[in-house]
Amino acid sequence: MEFPSLGEHCQYDSCNQTDFLPLQCKCGKVFCRVHFNDHCLSGLCELAPKSREINLRNDDEIFRCSENLCKKGNFHEMLCDKCHKHFCVEHRFHLSCPEIDDDVMALKIEQLEAPRRQFHEVNKHLQEKITENIRKALQSSAKVKTASKIHLMRIKQKAIGPKILPANERTYFSIKKPEDMEAKPVVIVHDEENVVKIETISIDPDLKGAVPVFVSSKWSLGRAIDSICETCNIMNDNNKIGPTKLRLFRQLDGYCISPTKMHIEIKELIASEILTEGDKLVMEYISTDVMNSLDDSSQVFLRQ
Known part of the structure; x- marks a missing residue:
């Protein structure tokens, strides 16, 4: 069955075959795929595309895109208004035109950067506002837990730790790393009535200078300290004989978390309210001699 009204006859000499x-x-003549290339390369037609613009290996490659490393092409030429070079659809409105004037380039860059800059400014203001609200809440002891929960949400966004831990086991804190390996002075209290006389350290809810981390709630305190040291790159010689030992202190009041009982689990410390998830903790070195002088009833506070 023939369709005489469909297709065109190739106008190349000695061809004349029908091509659908x-x-x-551009001169108006019609060619089949094979002879269109021959016609353009013959040099007889002044309107034919330049040879560098022709690539018939694929149907979509005739006018090659001028964008660096782009190999796409089009049947129809699409010239840039500025540099008068052909670009594919993807790069047609690209900012890389070498002849675009500086004012237009600056305007387009500003249009792209403005939303990003506005987001950072708004986010910075929001974080400062949250920090200030937490700081105000911590002025009342009744609001410490609520403030810690808000603080916890911020910690979870940036916390680091062993990725193999299941999400339901993760417990989050922020850690202030020791500035050096020198043993810090502490106050040892044997009488609980004297605890109220200890000068407390006010909490700073700002995460600046602290490392948000997570550990397993099923871990012992000793294992949690080892993991935090590995995560935060803190020198840890707790398992060796040496002049100092690492211990965790609450930043809120300088209280040392279970200085002599490293086997107690994190979930037990939280259940007994010695720790609250979201607490800002201070990791510091204390003297081994001080550790050896402690008994189970001793309470240790970091001296301000």
Whole structure:
């Protein structure tokens, strides 16, 4: 069955075959796929595309995109208004045009950067506002837990730790790393009535200078300290004989978390309210001699 009304005859000499998808030169002549290339390369037609613009290895490669490293092409030429070079659809409105004037380039860059800059400014203001609200809440002891929960949400966004830990086991804190390896002075209290006389350290809810971390609630305190040291790159010689030992202190009041009982689990410390998830903790070195002088009833506070 023939369709005499479909397709065009190739106008190349000695061809004249019917092509249902012919290619038309700018001079108006129609050619089949094979002879369109021959016509353009013959040099007889001044309107034919330059040889560097022709690539018939694929149907979509005739006018090559001028964008660096782009190999796409089009049947129809799409010239840039500025540099008068052909670009594919993807790069047609790209900012890389070498002849675009500086004012237009600056305007387009500003249009792209403005939303990003506005987001950072708003986010910075929001974080400062949250920090200030937490700081105000901590002025009342009744609001410490609520403030810690808000603080916890911020910690979870940036916390680091062993990725193999299941999400339901993770317990979050923020850690202030020791500035050096020198043993810090402490106050030892044997009488609980004297605890109220200890000068407390006010909490700083700002995460600046602290490392948000997570550990397993099922871990012992000793294992949690080892993991925090590994995560935060803190020198840890707790398992060796040496002049100092690492201990965790609450930043809120300088209280040392279970200085002699490293086997107690994190979930037990939270259940007994010695720790609250979201607490800001201070990791510091204390003297081994001080540790050896402690008994189970001793309470240790970091001296301000």
